Amino acid sequence: NSQPVLALAFSSDGKILASATKDKTIKLWNLDDRSEIASLTGHKLAPNALAFSPDGKQIVSASLDQTVRLWDVASRRQLSVLAGHTDGVWFAAFSPDGKQLISTSDDQMVRLWDAEGGRHLLTFEGHDTTVLFAAFSPDGTKIVSAGEEQILRLWDTTTGEQLQTLEGHTARISSVVFSPDGSQIVSGSRDQTVRLWNTVSGENLRTLKGHTSAVIFVDFSPDGSQIISASNDQTVFIWDVAMGVQLRILKEHTSAVESVGFSANGSQIVSAALDDTVRIWDSATGEQLGV
Numbered sequence: 001n002s003q004p005v006l007a008l009a010f011s012s013d014g015k016i017l018a019s020a021t022k023d024k025t026i027k028l029w030n031l032d033d034r035s036e037i038a039s040l041t042g043h044k045l046a047p048n049a050l051a052f053s054p055d056g057k058q059i060v061s062a063s064l065d066q067t068v069r070l071w072d073v074a075s076r077r078q079l080s081v082l083a084g085h086t087d088g089v090w091f092a093a094f095s096p097d098g099k100q101l102i103s104t105s106d107d108q109m110v111r112l113w114d115a116e117g118g119r120h121l122l123t124f125e126g127h128d129t130t131v132l133f134a135a136f137s138p139d140g141t142k143i144v145s146a147g148e149e150q151i152l153r154l155w156d157t158t159t160g161e162q163l164q165t166l167e168g169h170t171a172r173i174s175s176v177v178f179s180p181d182g183s184q185i186v187s188g189s190r191d192q193t194v195r196l197w198n199t200v201s202g203e204n205l206r207t208l209k210g211h212t213s214a215v216i217f218v219d220f221s222p223d224g225s226q227i228i229s230a231s232n233d234q235t236v237f238i239w240d241v242a243m244g245v246q247l248r249i250l251k252e253h254t255s256a257v258e259s260v261g262f263s264a265n266g267s268q269i270v271s272a273a274l275d276d277t278v279r280i281w282d283s284a285t286g287e288q289l290g291v
Contacts, residue, residue: 004258004274005259005278007020007259010052012052012054015031015032016073017270018050022046024043024045031280043063044063047062049090049093051092052094058072060101062089063088064089065089066083066085066086067083068085068101068113070082081118082101082103082113082118082120085103085111087105087106089105090130091134094136099115100114100121104147108125110127110134110155124143124155124162126162129147131145131147132146132147132174134146135185138178142163142182144185146173147173150171150189152169152173152185152187152197154199165202166187166197169189171189172190172214174188174190174215175187175215178199179241183200185197185199188218192212193215195208206244208239210249211231213256215230216258217229217259221262223266226238226247226283229260230271231256231257234257235250236269236281238269238283250279255273256273257273259271268281269282277291279291
């Protein structure tokens with residue numbers, strides 16, 4: 001990419017990487033030979049978030065143009081535009097079964113959509129400011145959302161009821177995700193910390209400190225044993241969940257790291273930064289495999 005990369009997503013089989021850039025395009029890459037497969041255009045402003053459907057056949061994208069868009073991977077075609085938010089959209093993702101979508105926005109709402117027809121199903125109301133991020137629980141029965149107000153909110157996806165609030169961060173929450181078994185939630189914040197929460201009790205189990213600037217993105221490894229965090233301090237940290245200790249620091253980026261994720265089998269990590277690079281790492285050794 002010759003443009004700053006704003007979002008990344010791995011396909012479920014680990015063969016395709018999707019990247020969103022400031023020139024409003026979504027690029028698909030073959031990870032075997034690192035060649036560009038396709039370029040998807042349609043957003044009027046740059047996409048902020050990308051996600052593959054669980055079967056890898058579709059991609060969802062979110063943009064400050066106030067839309068969520070669905071794309072077909074095989075045909076490289078735009079399938080639908082989900083309109084309903086009244087301000088910029090920061091995030092979108094599929095439910096674990098691929099049947100639903102969530103999106104978050106500057107309009108302070110979290111919306112639930114039918115992935116097949118694009119129909120709006122539910123609106124989760126309760127946030128007082130911009131909602132930046134949300135995630136489904138692995139069984140799809142809950143959503144966690146967070147943003148400017150420093151509070152994580154847990155919701156029931158059937159009723160739209162707010163189940164719990166998780167408090168502890170002292171600055172904007174940039175990223176949040178459930179552990180693969182659904183028992184924990186990890187969040188990253190501009191307060192420079194990564195926090196681990198119990199999804200049942202709401203207890204803050206661990207506060208991981210080490211970054212020297214805002215934490216922008218977090219993710220669990222597929223087996224739930226590790227967490228990765230990306231930061232404005234130009235690094236990616238790998239953490240051991242059980243011990244709460246830092247395992248490795250990935251340091252080759254020369255600007256803020258905006259997005260990071262594990263491959264489907266957990267063997268690789270991909271990171272994107274404002275230095276216009278996407279880097280691939282060996283998750284076991286921390287060795288950089290490619291740029």
